Structures are given as structure tokens and as C-alpha cells.
Amino acid sequence: MSDTERTAAFTDTALPERYERLLGPALFAPWAEVLLDAVAVAPGARIVEVAAGTGVVTRAAARRAGQTGHVLATDISPAMIAFNAAHPPEPGAAPIRTAVAPATALPCADGEFDVALCQQGMPFFPDRPGAVRELHRVLRPGGVAGISVWTPGHEVVPFGPMNGALQDVGAPEPFPGGYDETSYVLSPEQVHDLLADAGFTRIDARETELLTRWPSVDALVDAVHGTPFGALLTALDGERQKQVRAVMAGRFSRWVRDDGTLAIPTYSVIARASR
Numbered sequence: 001m002s003d004t005e006r007t008a009a010f011t012d013t014a015l016p017e018r019y020e021r022l023l024g025p026a027l028f029a030p031w032a033e034v035l036l037d038a039v040a041v042a043p044g045a046r047i048v049e050v051a052a053g054t055g056v057v058t059r060a061a062a063r064r065a066g067q068t069g070h071v072l073a074t075d076i077s078p079a080m081i082a083f084n085a086a087h088p089p090e091p092g093a094a095p096i097r098t099a100v101a102p103a104t105a106l107p108c109a110d111g112e113f114d115v116a117l118c119q120q121g122m123p124f125f126p127d128r129p130g131a132v133r134e135l136h137r138v139l140r141p142g143g144v145a146g147i148s149v150w151t152p153g154h155e156v157v158p159f160g161p162m163n164g165a166l167q168d169v170g171a172p173e174p175f176p177g178g179y180d181e182t183s184y185v186l187s188p189e190q191v192h193d194l195l196a197d198a199g200f201t202r203i204d205a206r207e208t209e210l211l212t213r214w215p216s217v218d219a220l221v222d223a224v225h226g227t228p229f230g231a232l233l234t235a236l237d238g239e240r241q242k243q244v245r246a247v248m249a250g251r252f253s254r255w256v257r258d259d260g261t262l263a264i265p266t267y268s269v270i271a272r273a274s275r
């Protein structure tokens, strides 16, 4: 059943460490700050996060909420949540609890939180309206939701070039629709409508650009191992792996600067809305 397989794309226990190390610093951590700026997380905030993964947003939110706040990080993948939970507490940051839970059934009471966050979880949810209704349910009146998701109209970098290189050599999809670029993106209007239909008000959903910086082409190619597509590369024989890596490198070459580092513009909807 396709939706189930897609939502389980991050269950491999080797993935969380690679995801965080290879994709966190250059991509997901800088985007986390953009999302947290948009929702203006205040000291003392009670925060719930959906599809929290390894905790890149979780820990940034906890720093902003400070000692008097608290964060509940949830995700459907036990592997992601185990890795998230294993991070030591940071001095001065809010305490973090974790729970394995689908976005549509959070283990929380109605109105329990001031802030509800979801960074790049929407592409994997079988029931996006249900997930946004759940954010609404767990927020107190006046609480704020923050959602980010890649936007259409731009190649989703680095994932589009990586996945395309694997598709070109006939590697199978790691989950149904895995090569369908449209399945990873939502327009500002689509996010706005999901929020409005769930009952949110004061909705601001806009495309935002962020220039991401990568140390080298090799680092960017290696980052495929932080995604569910990495196993496809590993499954190829040595010569074929080299070929695919070379194709990926070629696709990234237009962003290489004179010093060998890369600067790549990326585009997400950043949405903020009130309960």
C-alpha cells in the first residue's frame, strides 16, 4: 500500500545518524532557524513538533524556548525518535520529550501547546489534511503553527539531482512515487488552504529562499546516504556506484564556486497560522 510505504521511508536504523550528519548542518538546521523566526518562539513556550526526525528543529526550538519551556518531539519512525531522544540535554535549553506517533494521532490533550511545528514532514504524510487538523487540535486558542515544505517551480536540491541520477541508471524507487518530484512540494496556496480548512486563522504562507552552503561536491554527493535513496546507491556494484556519483557530481557542478565550495538556493513554503 503506497502511502504506508512512503510514510515508513525513514525506518532504517542506519539512516538517522547519516541524515543528521550529512544533511543537518547545511540544509535542515539553517531552514529550522527560518521556521523558528517565522513563528517567533518565545521563552517558556510549550512546543510540539511533528515528523521531528533526528531533532534538528527540536533542539533549535528547545534553545529558543529556554529552561522554562518544553518540547515534545514526535515522529512515526522509531529509529528517528530513538536518535532524537539520545541527544544529551543542552544547558539552558527546554527539556525535550519524545514519542513515536503518526502526525494524525499525537499523544497529546486538546489545547496543550503554544506552538506546533512541522519541517518537511508533509511530503511523507498519507493524510495531510488530517495532520494539519491534528496541529490545530493540540494548540491552545491563540497558539501558533509553523509548517515548512519545499515549493514547486524549483528543482528540490540536493534531492532532485541525486534521485534523477539513480533513476537514470534504472535503480528502483525506494518507495512508491519516490522519483515523482511533484510529491515533495506544496505551493503556498496549497499550504494556506490546508491550514484554513483545518480552522486556522491569520495565515501567512509564503515562498522563502535560503542559500545553502556545502563544503564540496563530494560532501553533497555523500549526502545521498542521509536519504532513503542512499541504499539504492550502495546496492550497485563498485563501478556503477562511481558512475552514478560522477553523474550526481556533474549535476551539482553549476553551483561550484572558485574555492570548491557550493552555494545553492533552496525554496520552501514557510507558513505561520494561529489557532
Ligand SMILES: C[S@@+](CC[C@H](N)C(=O)[O-])C[C@H]1O[C@@H](n2cnc3c(N)ncnc32)[C@H](O)[C@@H]1O
Residues within 6 Å of the ligand: 006, 007, 008, 009, 010, 011, 028, 050, 051, 052, 053, 054, 055, 056, 057, 074, 075, 076, 077, 080, 101, 102, 103, 104, 118, 119, 120, 121, 124, 125, 126
Ligand atoms: C525529511 S524528514 C524531516 C525530519 C525533520 N523534521 C527535519 O527537519 O530534519 C521527514 C520525517 O517525516 C517522518 N514521517 C513520515 N511519515 C510520517 C507520518 N505519517 N507521521 C509522522 N512522521 C512521519 C519520517 O519518519 C521523517 O523523520
